[in-house]
Amino acid sequence: MTPQSKATLYGLGAVLAWSTVATAFKISLAHLSPAQLLLYACAASLLALLSILAVQHRLGELLPGLRLYWRRSLLLGAVNPFFYYLVLFQAYALLPAQEAQAINYTWALTMTLLSVPLLGQQLRRRDLAAALVCYVGVLVIGTRGEVLTLSFSNMTGMLFALGSTLLWASYWIFNTRDTREPVLGLTLNFMLALPLILLWCALTGELTAVPWQGLAGAAYVGAIEMGYTFVLWLTAMKLTKSTARIANLIFLSPIISLWLIHIFIGEPILASTLVGLGLILGGLLLQKLPNKRGA
Template identity: 35%
Template sequence: MKNETKATLYASVAVLSWSTVATAFKITLMHFTHFEMLLVASSTALLIFSLLITVRKDWKAIAVLPARQWALFAFLGLLNPVAYYLVLFKAYTLLPAQVAQPINYAWPIILLVLLALFAHQPIPSRKYIGMFFSLGGVALISMGSGNISNAGISTSGLLLATLSALLWASYWMINNRLKEKADNLTVLFVGFLSGTLFLAVSCFWTDVHLDSLPGILSSIYVGAFEISIPFICFGIAMRKTSNPALINQLCYLSPFLSLFFVATVLHEKIVTSTYVGLILIVSGIVFNQCIEAKKTRR
């Protein structure tokens, strides 16, 4: 099998996995709190990362990791999985899946602003067009979401969904600057080890009841198919492909496929503003990536 075919297959696994997780979040939250859900999901992801390190025989690389880098990656674990997923899962407890998922997906636009503020990377004037479309999509979904239920939409949920996008953009920016210090799998393992230990210790001050088998199984699914396996598969796809732009663009199928699962499994009636808003968000991101690709070719 050619490398490009393998890359496409790995990317497809990642995209399909990410397409199901919004639905999985809502199902899990029927049985567990957002904290209980993350505790099981993070432990599952840590186990999967550990198994992969064992298969790759990479434990020596972790053993010789300098103490300063251990501390740095461990601190990063407080951002992801702890802060990011606690905020994201809480947003899903307050919002319909069709609202929480697209707003969280706008993180690349927030990343542009963060890079301009902290990495001194000015935003090209044409990228403001893409930002306008994406932010317009977020606004449309937020305002149109009132049509989903007669009870109205949670303002706190909208703020948390936006905060989750900010946290993920922050994590991506920091992690990208550290990528030369260690292998990505090493960073993930140390971060999730730190995050899982933090969550475990927090159980002493948090009322935790892991007594629901459906909750445990669905949390394990989240840990496998949101937090760990798709990131591993996507990383492999990017290493094998000679056309990373195509692999990146495949990811934009994920939020649209997600709406299919949300409608089919959760029986949420997808309102028109969600479709239009998501198209605007994705269009803005793709527009800016095309500008970046042209800049790189030059």
């Protein structure tokens, strides 16, 4: 098998795994609060990342990395997983899974907009057009098609969903200056975020007994969403000769995710979700089109 074929398989594996997480979020939140899901999922993810380092015979790098990068790890860990997933899980608790996951896909556009004040980059006209198309899609989803009345089905949930894209985009922008090896860096982030999450749960009275179904869901979310799939995706990006070809696989994820949401959660897929998601994906594709000069 060629390296490109392996890259495609790894990329597809990551996309298929990510496609299940919206369903897993919603099922888990039927048994856990957002903070409890974050606590147990973070613990499961940390175990998954430690197992990856163990297989790579790199556990010995943890203590030197912690001494050298503890400030950076604490800051990035506070953003992801702590604040990002706390806000994202709250969005899923308030919104239907189909709406929360569709809005969450605007994070790539949010990152482009944030790169202007944070990195000093310039926006193209195409970026502004893409932003308009994407956020019209968010409007369609948030109002369930009642765009002219601006009657939002759940404004609080939508704000949490949009807030999660802001946090996720900020995390990746901060990450551009991170010189740590990715798997080690993510492990350190989760290691220092876990005490913060535990303290939050203690202060908010969330340290209570939880059902096994919730723990099972959290273990799946932690291992798949936050752990092993990240390494699958990194491996695909290292093996490929075309980053764009692998990156474009991510557009399969929301379509597969909607099907799984319908099958396993029983949500009827609304026409407004399909139209809104189509606009969001269309805006993201518009943003990714090459410049005429580059072509």
